[in-house]
Amino acid sequence: MAIERAFLPLHNQPVLSPMKAFTKTQYGGPEVLHLEEVEKPTVKEDHILVKVMANSANPADWHILRGEPILARFEFGLFKPSIKILGADFAGIVEEVGSGETHFSAGDRVFGETLQGGAFAEYISIPATMCGKMPDGTGFAEMAAVPIAGVTALQALITYGKLREGESVLINGSSGGVGHLAVQIAKAYGATVTAVCSGKNSDFVTLLGADRVIAYDKESIHQHTGKYDLLVDTHGNLTYRDYRRMGQRGVVVGFTTLQHMISLNLEAKLRQYPLTQFTAECNTKDLETLARLMQAGKLRVHLEKTYPYTDIPEAIRYIEGMRTRGKVAMVWG
Structure with missing residues (x-):
């Protein structure tokens, strides 16, 4: 509308x-x-x-x-x-x-x-x-x-990522606008969170509630061998191989180049990997879900x-x- x-x-x-x-x-x-x-x-x-x-x-x-x-x-x-x-x-x-x-x-x-x-x-x-x-x-x-950051994070994790209590999620780009809210929302829904950010932001993301932090300037995420139920990429630099290697399913929030976005989605579709890319749609229900999380002290x-x-x-x-x-x-x- x-x-x-x-x-x-x-x-x-x-x-x-x-x-x-x-x-x-x-x-x-x-x-x-x-x-x-x-x-x-x-x-x-x-x-x-x-x-x-x-x-x-x-x-x-x-x-x-x-x-x-x-x-x-x-x-x-x-x-x-x-x-x-x-x-x-x-x-x-x-x-x-x-x-x-x-x-x-x-x-x-x-x-x-x-x-x-x-x-x-x-x-x-x-x-x-x-x-x-x-x-x-x-x-x-x-x-x-x-609104934009919170609704995007909520829909990436819950609406499209289908995150359930007890599951593990890796959030790439965890210190930015969407990412720092996604870490907190994932924890509020009972997930185990691994956050990817720069080394200088590791303490910040840990204070948000991340169970583990990977500093990309110290460990290449493109060589990381951890296994997760869900991968959420807010930065947009994960490759198809990264998704296949680390995650059972994935959600793309951002992308670095149009060419990367097209090739990633095409390869995932051809190989039938459960990867979702979306544009968040704002609505009263999701906004007030975020408001309740803030009221309860689970999101800031x-x-x-x-x-x-x-x-x-x-x-x-x-x-x-x-x-x-x-x-x-x-x-x-």
């Missing part, structure tokens, strides 16, 4: 109900983002209008911003962006509820996401099915960091950096370095 695109750029047009937003009119790096006033969206049927209090930055943001890989442009605009306001993850306060919506009320603290953009703004009108209620005691910056977000909203381009530039421990948030107000 796509977000209602009720945003109009200023450019020589009067703005009746203005709000601030980061807009883009071309593909490129963070430098193509501009903070300007646009029209505040109106709430539609089955939507909620949220006053945004915080966002988080995700790899999806800079992929969409740059129009990479090129295949993404068939969805987001072939020659120039079809969606002017970037941003997926947010947390905020419900200002207005559209007709037909009964789960949320004005004043509720909510978090959610949409890959259709619109979150890097003071307000977002979004389908209610893409939001969840924030648990008591949590902050906006913390919860803005949960590590915020490496927090920026003011005016530095959203800098936040995206930072995560493009692909060395973030946990998440990066941006706060409005």
